[in-house]
Amino acid sequence: MGFRDLRHFNDALLGKQVWRLYHEKETSLYRVFRAKYFPSGDIFEAVQNPRCSYTWKSIMLARDVISNGALWRIGDGKDIQIWQHRWLPSPGSGKVLSPRLDQSLNVVQDLFIIGTKTWDFELIDRHFLPWEADGIKSIPLSEHHNIDLLIWPHTPDGSYSVRSAYRLLVAAQAQNQPSSSSTEASKRLWKGVWRMEVPNRVRQFVWRAVGESLPTKKNLKHPLRRPVPREVIKWSPPDESVYKINFDAAVFEEQGSAGLGVVVRDLAGLVISTLSQKIRFPGLAVMVEALVACRAVFFAKEISVFRVVVEGDSLQVIKAVNSLKRSKTPYGHIIDETRLLSSSLSCYNFVHVQREGNKLAHALARRAVVSIDTDVWMEDLSRDLDDVAVINFHTSIAAKKQCWWARTKRKVGSTE
Template identity: 40%
Template sequence: MEAATPSSASYAWKSIIKGREVIKKCAVWRIGRGESVHVWGDNWLPGTEMNRVVSPCWRGTEDFTVSLFIDQINCKWKEDLLDYYLMDFEAEKIKAIPLSKTQLHDTLIWPHNPNGDYTMKSGYKILQKEFQSQQPGTSNPEASKSLWQAIWKLNVPSKVKNLMWRACRDSLPTKTNLARDRLYEFSNLHNPISASAATPATCWRPPDQGFFKINFDGALFSKENRAGIGVVVRNEEGLVLASLSQQILLPTTVMEVETLAARHALEFAVEIGVHSVILKGDSTILINALQSNNHSLAHFGHLAEDVKYLASCFPRCMFSHVRRHCNKVAHSLARRALTYPHLLVWMEDVPPDVFDVFQADLKGLH
C-alpha cells in the first residue's frame, strides 16, 4: 500500500496506484480490540459521509487508538470516556457499534460491497460518482446555466440543439436507456401486485424429534434510534420453552441487527440449557454467512463469527432459513421491544399480546 509511483511508471501501474488511493480513502476499519485504529484520522465510524471522527482532537490525544474506549474484558464501550472526549452525536453513534466477543483483531473492509470485498467494479463506481459530482447538473442549476445558454445560442438548426440538450440529459434512445425502460416495463407487468398471492401457503413447522427450534428476528425503529430483538424456543410439539424481547441501540445496518438477534438467540439457548438446536432466521444473507466456512469481511462478519462460536457449544446446531411469514412470533417479539425497553423473558410462554400469533402457528400444524 506504500509503493511509489515513478514518472516512468506504466499506465497499468498508475491505474493500480489510482485504485490504491480509492481504497485508502473509502475503506473502513471494522473494530475488534481497536488497537490498530487511531481515533482521529482513520476511517472507522460507519454510517457517516467521511467515516471519520470530527470531534475536536485534544492536545496530547493525537495518537489515541480506539482501544482506549473499549472495555476489553466485557467487550463493551466505555461510555463515560466517549461522552468525555467526543461530541454527543458521535458518542451515541459509537455506542451503537456492536463489538465482537470472539473476533478481536481490527479488520479493514470495503463498505461499498455487501460482502466487504473490494472489486474493480465498486472502485470504478466510486470514481465515477466523484467525477459526476464535479460536473454541471440539474442538482446545481447555477453551474449548468451557462452550458444551456451556450447550447441555445449556437448558430445551428434547432434539431441539433435539441439533440445536444438530450445528450447532456442522458435522454437519447441509446441501447442502455432502452434496456432500462424495457426492464421497468417487464417488472411492472410480471411482479405480482398482491402480497398474499406471492406468499406460499406454508407455516411454522416443529423441529425433528430430539431438536429444539430457535426462531429469531430483528426490528428497526429508525425514528427512535433503536432496534428490537425477538427470540422464541420451541420443542418438537410446538410448545414454547422460553421467549424473549429486548430493545438495543440501532446499529448502522439491518444485517447487524439480524446478526445480534442470532447471537442473543444462542446465548439465550445456552442459558436455558437446551441442546441439539436449529437456529432459524428470515435473512438469507445471514444464514448463508453462518453456513459458510469462510470469514466474512462484511460489516456484520465479526458478529457472525460470534454466532458460529456459540454454535460449537451445542452437541448439534444447524442454521436454516425461514420465510418471514413463518417467523411471525419472533418478529412480533422484536416489534414489541419498542414499547418495553428492557430485556423481558417468558418461561414456557409468550407475552399476552403475542399469544394470538403463537396460537396461529399451532393451528397451522393441524
C-alpha cells in the same frame, strides 16, 4: 461492460492491486513488492521513491481509491487510528470530526474500558460530539478475539470489486461537478404542465401522456399476468428431541434503536422461552439481524438447550453463518462469534424461513419498542402475543390439542 470513463476504470483496476497487496499476504506478488517497497509496514505506509517503476507509481496513486472507499471493522481496536482512519458507520466520510482534546487517545482500543472489549461510554461522551458519540456507542463489539479488518462496504460480501469502485469514483466526480441543466429543464416541464389554465382532466391527461402512462398500444403490449396464489407458510415443528429457535429483528429509526425477538419451542409447539430485547441501532438492518442470530444461540445456552434448529428470515445472515469462508462484511465479526458459540452446542442447524413462518419472533422484536432493556418469559409468553402464537402454528392435530390444553391450563392456573 458499462465502463465509460477509462481513467476511472483504470484507477479501479489499480485499486484491485492495492487491495490484494494489503489482504493477500500469502501470494508471491505481495512478497516481492513488500521486500522492495515496504519491508517494515504495509502498502499504505510505503513511501514513493522517485526512482521506482511507473507501475509502482500508478499503484501508489491508486491507494486513494481504497482509502476513500474502504471502512475499518473493529476487532481488538489496536490498528485503527481514531482521527485518521474511516471506521464510523454513519453516512459521510466515515472519519471522526470531533476535535482531539486528549492526545493520549490514539487508537480505538483506547475507547474501551481497560481490560475489556466494551465501550467506555463516559469517556466517549466527554471527547466526542453528541451525534458522533451515539454512533460510536452503537457499534457492536465481539467479546471474542478478532483483529481489526479493512473491508469494502460497497459489495454484499465486503470484498473489493472493480465495478463497485468504478461507480464510487463516478459518483464522487458527479458530486463535485455543477448539477446538470437537464434536471432543471425537467422540473420546469412538470411545473408548466400543472400551471396550465385548463380543466383538471385535461391537465391530468397531459401529465399521463408525458409520463407515458396512457393505455396506448405501445404501453399495453405486455400481456396481463394472472396473479399466482402464494403458498401459506406457517411455523413447522422440529424433529423429536430437538428444539426450534426462531429469531427476528426490527428497526425503530425514530428512536435510534432496534428490537431483537427470540422464541424457543418444542416438537408440540409449546413455548419453552421467549426474549424481547431493545438495543442501540448499529446503522444497518442486516447488522441487527446478525446480532439477533448471535443472541439466539447465546440464549439457547442460557436456558440449557443444546440440540437446536435456528431459524430466521434473513437469508443473507443464514448464508453467512453456513458459509465456510471468513466474512468480510460489516457484520462479519458477529457471524464469527455466532459460529464460535454454536460450536459448543451438541447439535445445531441454521435454516432460512419466510417471514410468514416467523411471525412470533417478528412480533417479539416489534414488542421491544416498549421494553427498557430485556424481557424474558420462561414457559410463557407475553399476553398480547398469544393470538400470534396460535395463528403461526402448523403441525399435527394431536400436537395442536396438546398445545391448546397446555395454554388453557396455564390461563386457568393464572386465574386461581
